[in-house]
Amino acid sequence: MTSARVVELTEFGGPEVMRLVNAGLPAPAAGQVQLRQTAIGFNYIDVYQRSGKYPLPSPTGLGHEAAGVVEAVGEGVTALREGDRVVYMHAGIGAYASRRNVPADKLVKLPDSIDDLTAAAIFFKAMTAQYLVRKTHPVQAGDVVLVHAAAGGVGQILSSWAKALGATVIGTAGSAEKCEVARAAGCDVAINYSQADWVEQVIAATDGRKARVVYDSVGKHTFMGSLDCAAPFGLVALYGAASGPVPAFEPELLSKKGCLFLTRPSVFPHNADPQTFRANAADVFQAIGQGAIRAAIGARFPLEQVAEAHRAAEARATTGAILLLP
Missing domain, CATH: 3.90.180.10 (Medium-chain alcohol dehydrogenases, catalytic domain)
Incomplete structure (x- = not known):
């Protein structure tokens, strides 16, 4: 032994x-x-x-x-x-x-x-990013992608990988210092989601196009804003809940926000x-x-x-x- x-x-x-x-x-x-x-x-x-x-x-x-x-x-x-x-x-x-x-x-x-x-x-963080950019929403050149917590371990990988695939990457983070980290990771724009108007800043950064996909690992504090940042027929991928579970809402809201798609994926079933x-x-x-x-x-x-x-x-x-x- x-x-x-x-x-x-x-x-x-x-x-x-x-x-x-x-x-x-x-x-x-x-x-x-x-x-x-x-x-x-x-x-x-x-x-x-x-x-x-x-x-x-x-x-x-x-x-x-x-x-x-x-x-x-x-x-x-x-x-x-x-x-x-x-x-x-x-x-x-x-x-x-x-x-x-x-x-x-x-x-x-x-x-x-x-x-x-x-x-x-x-490895764990990259395998999480892998299914998100390859399976949940296969990122294409020209996509606008929103990555919450872009200064975090998975967020940095998501940002750099999506950028390498040709996307315009908008990142959010909780402080000015973390926004600098997000930009260094590949975000074209980094926005502090501690600011009350962060949603408006995201929309302005995309010239009103909004995001083809929103990768949200924060949950409670960002989720309703994520729905507002997604383009019509866009996807919100809620893959974590660092700030707590999202509030209950009626599915009809997805229609009102632009016929959005919502998913709650996980790394383990994908592997x-x-x-x-x-x-x-x-x-x-x-x-x-x-x-x-x-x-x-x-x-x-x-x-x-x-x-x-x-x-x-x-x-x-x-x-x-x-x-x-x-």
Whole structure:
């Protein structure tokens, strides 16, 4: 049995409830591989799950994504072998660990051109952006696209990828400083949605055309404005609710706002099938290779300092991705 360091949660609460423990790790079962993890990605959903806002069965681990090296292969696994570099983002809770066993069909090989830190920093967020710009609304040259929270991890990738596809990208963010980040990520215009007239500013920035698609991860604070920013027959893709759930409304409102389409997509159903997952990942790797998206690593913390990493995230003390290093 191999030894692993694992972040364990036996109660929900502040960052201090996370405990780094030594645990025995058995050999991988059939269909699994054992990974030595080299870089672990932080996502804000980790805070929600740690605090109990999105409760998990207890005791539990934390974390959704990591990169690492295959150290052992279970029975029946033929597509991977020892020494392969891999990345994952939906292999079950428990990425906060130095080693773990993972189902082989939840892993994708990393090309030599992408290092482990980049992969762990960007993969989950880039896979989210991938289905949004390729499936939810296939972005075309000439589209006007509105990206809320454009300075966030997914928002920056959405903005740069949509720009690379030829769209005019309007971004919103919650402060003047974050608007600068959004512009650096590829937004043609960045608007502070803390200002009362942000909707009017968006419409003016498009010369009244409005947006063919609105990507909204904020929810409560932006959603009704998103409906006003969408062009007739446009799409509002509500893929998150960082400010809380959207208010209840009558579907007739979509007709009144311009016969709009509304969807509430998620990354996991778009990657539930292993073959589709790998094809989507290949699309992400190609976009990274072409420079359409890039990793912005804001902070790195040893796994022993996982509590400090969560505190920095909650205090908005960093910009860019946060990594945990085993």
